[in-house]
Amino acid sequence: MNKFAHMSDIHLGAHREPVLQQLELKCFNLAMDTCAELGLDFVLISGDLFHVGIPDLGVVNAAVKKMRELQEEGIRIYAIYGSHDYNPASTSVIDVIETAGLLTNVSRWRELKGKVRLDFCRDPKTGAKLTGLSARRIGLESKHYENLEKRNLEEEDGFKIFAFHSGITELKPPHLSEMETIPISYLPRGFDYYAGGHIHERGVFRLPGYESVVFPGPLFTGYGGDIEVTARGEKRGFYVVSFEDRVKKVEFTQVESFDGRYVEYDATGKNSMQAAKEIRRELDRLDVSGKVVALKVRGELSGGKTSDISFSDFRTNLAERGALHVYVNRHALTSREYTQIKFSGEDTSTIEAKSFKERIGDVKVAQRSLKGERGVALAQELLKVLRQDAKMDESKKAYLERLVKDGVHVLGLKETIDVEE
Ligand SMILES: [Mn+2]
Numbered sequence: 512m513n514k515f516a517h518m519s520d521i522h523l524g525a526h527r528e529p530v531l532q533q534l535e536l537k538c539f540n541l542a543m544d545t546c547a548e549l550g551l552d553f554v555l556i557s558g559d560l561f562h563v564g565i566p567d568l569g570v571v572n573a574a575v576k577k578m579r580e581l582q583e584e585g586i587r588i589y590a591i592y593g594s595h596d597y598n599p600a601s602t603s604v605i606d607v608i609e610t611a612g613l614l615t616n617v618s619r620w621r622e623l624k625g626k627v628r629l630d631f632c633r634d635p636k637t638g639a640k641l642t643g644l645s646a647r648r649i650g651l652e653s654k655h656y657e658n659l660e661k662r663n664l665e666e667e668d669g670f671k672i673f674a675f676h677s678g679i680t681e682l683k684p685p686h687l688s689e690m691e692t693i694p695i696s697y698l699p700r701g702f703d704y705y706a707g708g709h710i711h712e713r714g715v716f717r718l719p720g721y722e723s724v725v726f727p728g729p730l731f732t733g734y735g736g737d738i739e740v741t742a743r744g745e746k747r748g749f750y751v752v753s754f755e756d757r758v759k760k761v762e763f764t765q766v767e768s769f770d771g772r773y774v775e776y777d778a779t780g781k782n783s784m785q786a787a788k789e790i791r792r793e794l795d796r797l798d799v800s801g802k803v804v805a806l807k808v809r810g811e812l813s814g815g816k817t818s819d820i821s822f823s824d825f826r827t828n829l830a831e832r833g834a835l836h837v838y839v840n841r842h843a844l845t846s847r848e849y850t851q852i853k854f855s856g857e858d859t860s861t862i863e864a865k866s867f868k869e870r871i872g873d874v875k876v877a878q879r880s881l882k883g884e885r886g887v888a889l890a891q892e893l894l895k896v897l898r899q900d901a902k903m904d905e906s907k908k909a910y911l912e913r914l915v916k917d918g919v920h921v922l923g924l925k926e927t928i929d930v931e932e
Pocket residue numbers: 520522559593595709710733
């Protein structure tokens with residue numbers, strides 16, 4: 512029986528804290544070792560292997576070392592770009608690793624008479640045929656799917672896998688309502704396996720004409736919210752897919768990322784002093800040694816300021832008691848007396864999307880791309896570009912030039928700039 516691993520949203524390099532960086536690498540190494548132990552034929556990564564297009568070289572080096580080990584075991588790695596490791600204006604780390612021969616990007620597309628044409632990549636060991644579409648800039652991605660030539664893909668015989676990095680409208684969880692998705696009909700029909708990425712929630716789905724639409728969710732954690740979910744007990748890992756001429760079995764394989772403890776506290780109706788005391792009591796009850804602690808505090812205080820609750824004191828105390836890392840989510844904590852937080856939500860990206868949506872009406876320009884939902888998406892994309900850190904050894908000038916270049920690209924001004932050059 513042939514077997515492959517389907518993973519996604521690994522987000523290597525997402526964390527600044529050394530402890531989380533170590534856990535992240537440990538988790539990636541463990542996942543790769545598990546693939547070797549299980550004797551898999553290949554690994555398919557549906558995007559966001561890295562958190563950014565040009566990550567820290569130390570992170571890249573560690574990942575490449577492990578990928579090379581896997582290759583030496585005879586296990587090939589296939590991938591597509593995700594929304595994070597896709598770099599609009601420059602070479603992405605994925606390209607570098609592909610050039611080095613350690614990974615194959617299966618999204619091989621070209622434009623032919625206004626249509627997007629995809630080619631298959633055949634796995635030499637199993638004969639499986641892989642193709643897919645990488646994430647692109649929001650909007651551009653939809654355009655790619657709209658123009659996708661599906662006939663050659665649907666007519667191809669053999670065991671076929673389609674990799675993609677997008678949310679599917681029909682499968683969108685209600686709490687991700689802000690997320691841009693594509694309808695399932697954008698994908699070619701009749702593939703044996705649809706290897707999804709981008710949605711940080713695990714699930715195996717079946718839709719008419721589309722058997723086995725699978726999202727593995729993050730392997731470790733991409734965003735703070737993922738830490739919270741893991742700490743709450745959600746298992747992380749990847750899917751092992753057994754197949755011959757059809758899929759025989761899709762099995763979740765857990766990869767231990769960390770031991771977590773989760774505390775949720777509803778401060779509604781309490782004053783700030785009461786709340787601080789009760790949270791502390793909750794935390795004191797936990798054995799936190801060697802654990803990652805996620806603390807979520809929400810609700811509206813009846814009195815006092817949210818800043819009266821000293822989260823840094825909680826952190827210090829937990830660190831002293833041996834906690835590996837403390838993640839605090841207090842985005843949804845407000846006070847009746849002092850309303851400082853205008854937008855509440857579960858995580859930063861939701862809050863950003865809400866804020867942009869609320870203010871987009873104020874944008875008075877002629878360009879349609881800057882208004883409405885497209886404007887919101889563009890603003891989010893631009894924010895992502897501007898949020899990039901300078902790389903080690905990168906001069907301030909080079910850094911600024913890179914930001915401007917990426918920003919100009921996101922805004923779709925590339926051609927104008929080219930003319931000026
Ligand atoms: Mn992701």
